[in-house]
Amino acid sequence: MSHKIAVMAGDGIGTEVMPEGIRVLEATAERFGIALDFTHFDFASCDYYLEHGRMLPEDWRETLEPFDALFYGAVGWPEKVPDHISLWGSLLQFRRVFDQYINLRPCRSMPGIRSPLAGRAPGDIDFYVVRENTEGEYSSIGGKMFEGTDREVVVQETVMTRTGVDRVLKYAFELAAKRPRRKLTSATKSNGISITMPYWDERVQAMAEGYPDVTVDKFHIDILTANFVLHPDWFDVVVGSNLFGDILSDLGPACTGTIGVAPSANINPEGRFPSLFEPVHGSAPDIAGKGIANPIGQIWSGAMMLDHLGHEDAGKAIVDAIEAVLARGDETILTPDLQGRGTTGDLGRAIAEHV
Amino acid sequence: MSHKIAVMAGDGIGTEVMPEGIRVLEATAERFGIALDFTHFDFASCDYYLEHGRMLPEDWRETLEPFDALFYGAVGWPEKVPDHISLWGSLLQFRRVFDQYINLRPCRSMPGIRSPLAGRAPGDIDFYVVRENTEGEYSSIGGKMFEGTDREVVVQETVMTRTGVDRVLKYAFELAAKRPRRKLTSATKSNGISITMPYWDERVQAMAEGYPDVTVDKFHIDILTANFVLHPDWFDVVVGSNLFGDILSDLGPACTGTIGVAPSANINPEGRFPSLFEPVHGSAPDIAGKGIANPIGQIWSGAMMLDHLGHEDAGKAIVDAIEAVLARGDETILTPDLQGRGTTGDLGRAIAEHV
Ligand SMILES: CC(C)[C@H](C(=O)O)[C@@H](O)C(=O)O
Numbered sequence: 001m002s003h004k005i006a007v008m009a010g011d012g013i014g015t016e017v018m019p020e021g022i023r024v025l026e027a028t029a030e031r032f033g034i035a036l037d038f039t040h041f042d043f044a045s046c047d048y049y050l051e052h053g054r055m056l057p058e059d060w061r062e063t064l065e066p067f068d069a070l071f072y073g074a075v076g077w078p079e080k081v082p083d084h085i086s087l088w089g090s091l092l093q094f095r096r097v098f099d100q101y102i103n104l105r106p107c108r109s110m111p112g113i114r115s116p117l118a119g120r121a122p123g124d125i126d127f128y129v130v131r132e133n134t135e136g137e138y139s140s141i142g143g144k145m146f147e148g149t150d151r152e153v154v155v156q157e158t159v160m161t162r163t164g165v166d167r168v169l170k171y172a173f174e175l176a177a178k179r180p181r182r183k184l185t186s187a188t189k190s191n192g193i194s195i196t197m198p199y200w201d202e203r204v205q206a207m208a209e210g211y212p213d214v215t216v217d218k219f220h221i222d223i224l225t226a227n228f229v230l231h232p233d234w235f236d237v238v239v240g241s242n243l244f245g246d247i248l249s250d251l252g253p254a255c256t257g258t259i260g261v262a263p264s265a266n267i268n269p270e271g272r273f274p275s276l277f278e279p280v281h282g283s284a285p286d287i288a289g290k291g292i293a294n295p296i297g298q299i300w301s302g303a304m305m306l307d308h309l310g311h312e313d314a315g316k317a318i319v320d321a322i323e324a325v326l327a328r329g330d331e332t333i334l335t336p337d338l339q340g341r342g343t344t345g346d347l348g349r350a351i352a353e354h355v
Numbered sequence: 356m357s358h359k360i361a362v363m364a365g366d367g368i369g370t371e372v373m374p375e376g377i378r379v380l381e382a383t384a385e386r387f388g389i390a391l392d393f394t395h396f397d398f399a400s401c402d403y404y405l406e407h408g409r410m411l412p413e414d415w416r417e418t419l420e421p422f423d424a425l426f427y428g429a430v431g432w433p434e435k436v437p438d439h440i441s442l443w444g445s446l447l448q449f450r451r452v453f454d455q456y457i458n459l460r461p462c463r464s465m466p467g468i469r470s471p472l473a474g475r476a477p478g479d480i481d482f483y484v485v486r487e488n489t490e491g492e493y494s495s496i497g498g499k500m501f502e503g504t505d506r507e508v509v510v511q512e513t514v515m516t517r518t519g520v521d522r523v524l525k526y527a528f529e530l531a532a533k534r535p536r537r538k539l540t541s542a543t544k545s546n547g548i549s550i551t552m553p554y555w556d557e558r559v560q561a562m563a564e565g566y567p568d569v570t571v572d573k574f575h576i577d578i579l580t581a582n583f584v585l586h587p588d589w590f591d592v593v594v595g596s597n598l599f600g601d602i603l604s605d606l607g608p609a610c611t612g613t614i615g616v617a618p619s620a621n622i623n624p625e626g627r628f629p630s631l632f633e634p635v636h637g638s639a640p641d642i643a644g645k646g647i648a649n650p651i652g653q654i655w656s657g658a659m660m661l662d663h664l665g666h667e668d669a670g671k672a673i674v675d676a677i678e679a680v681l682a683r684g685d686e687t688i689l690t691p692d693l694q695g696r697g698t699t700g701d702l703g704r705a706i707a708e709h710v
Pocket residue numbers: 191192222442601
């Protein structure tokens with residue numbers, strides 16, 4: 001029985017790192033006797049938009065729903081299509097329509113990757129950001145009044161639901177309960193954002209009652225970002241709203257130096273809809289076409305996809321291979337962002353071979 | 356003609372650092388022949404709330420409005436009063452009712468203060484965060500429906516106005532135009548927050564036309580926080596909405612290691628209402644009462660107050676004194692957060708004497 005994977009490379013360096021992601025997945029599938037069946041799509045990219053006037057075909061939902069997982073590159077190219085159009089027309093659609101309400105993002109220092117923080121070595125930083133991925137600050141409700149005049153007012157609503165908040169908190173508590181340190185940090189801003197954020201705090205407190213073994217703390221987002229820099233070793237599982245999770249899952253990898261290699265999983269935990277796996281980095285128009293993009297974010301996202309499909313040993317083999325290749329520190333293989341002079345393909349092949 | 360200053364020490368370490376702020380202001384006033392007239396108030400603190408059931412007396416507006424400036428310590432003590440009550444009942448009221456629409460926060464590495472970032476020395480980081488301070492995400496519009504049931508929904512509106520956005524942008528552009536690098540960075544999230552943030556971008560673009568000499572760039576808030584850690588030297592003036600400015604003005608000082616000493620000015624530029632000066636740090640209940648709080652945030656805020664009152668030479672003398680005392684690195688004077696064993700008073704006196 002094979003796993004059906006929909007592949008969307010997207011824009012910019014998405015199209016360059018995707019082949020390496022697939023190369024490593026194929027090598028892993030062979031080693032572990034897993035059947036992966038890839039189908040490639042050109043939609044969910046700005047080039048598709050330029051041709052068709054939309055990011056996705058009309059029947060995208062019926063097309064993608066039967067797949068076991070979606071493997072995505074990167075989307076966005078502001079000079080071709082404004083970001084809010086390209087993103088709301090693709091990635092943010094997938095997350096919402098396929099109810100991928102968990103965005104899971106590991107922040108882990110890796111061998112051979114220098115942290116910008118003084119005195120932090122691999123092993124010091126190892127936590128997960130669990131981000132709410134369907135509601136909150138990323139709403140589509142609101143509008144503009146007195147347009148074009150001095151009285152212009154623009155309103156956008158943040159919407160949180162009991163269902164939406166509780167299910168992401170539950171996932172985060174379950175994850176924390178399984179980890180050795182059993183610690184959960186909640187990102188809030190209830191001192192300033194006086195309606196939704198106190199509600200978030202309330203639900204955290206209610207959920208915490210069911211997990212007496214998990215130590216819970218909370219920080220306002222402003223000081224929390226400061227603590228990511230000052231005390232990244234404090235964190236184990238960090239849970240946040242859509243916006244706060246977005247911020248923390250870029251900042252966390254930046255603190256470990258791994259922003260170019262960080263992966264993410266957009267998960268529908270019940271498996272009613274396909275989950276989506278993509279690197280944290282974007283399409284990087286500035287380096288696109290040069291063959292120097294780091295493919296590790298894509299490859300590591302592939303590992304998270306195998307985990308999700310029930311092949312945790314295979315997923316672990318990929319992460320081990322990434323770490324082994326990084327630890328080797330071979331400048332002829334590492335991409336320029338890792339102080340090497342290798343190409344996207346060099347690094348991808350090295351990891352595939354190691355697997 | 357003397358400047359009338361309303362003093363509110365607030366809660367926790369606010370009451371400990373305030374006397375040092377005043378000590379240094381008095382020394383400076385003497386040296387420069389400035390007349391400062393301080394009036395102390397016990398409201399805008401959680402203890403006042405516990406006694407009176409409100410953070411401020413009914414006539415607070417009439418009481419404070421005649422002052423030339425407000426000098427505030429820190430407010431909040433969640434075990435006594437929930438944060439959203441204490442803050443909305445005091446600081447956030449002041450900002451809004453006195454139309455202090457600019458929150459100006461310097462992020463500058465200082466001699467003797469170690470940055471948590473590897474290889475960053477004093478002088479490397481020197482920028483301002485200009486934060487919108489009255490509207491945006493800190494709204495009071497919204498509410499809850501289906502309360503207490505599984506269908507519970509909570510909504511809060513972000514409100515941006517042309518007036519509100521344009522005036523903070525104008526201030527930020529003017530500031531950037533006066534600095535040697537003439538660079539402005541706008542914090543946005545228009546790829547995800549699809550109504551208010553594209554509006555923000557639009558206004559930035561419109562305002563930029565009036566400042567052809569200022570180089571403008573923009574980053575989404577997620578990657579911007581990452582760049583604060585990876586490339587803090589990129590920034591000169593950073594402008595953001597109420598929430599984004601809040602985050603960046605904690606993260607910025609964290610990156611320079613100066614979070615305990617960072618100052619802020621809540622400014623009504625037209626002078627129609629008194630402006631308010633306060634340290635960025637909070638009331639820190641955990642170290643309150645020990646006499647070890649670092650008073651530099653309060654003292655530096657006093658320097659910003661003198662600037663605002665038209666005494667830039669006097670303000671500069673205070674900042675110079677802070678830098679000189681820090682550079683001396685005398686452990687018997689520096690507070691524990693600066694790896695010393697001095698008290699709040701030791702450090703305050705040393706700076707006052709230097710002035
Ligand atoms: C205490 C809180 C409401 C406040 C804010 O978010 O504005 C503080 O963090 C600040 O930055 O002045």
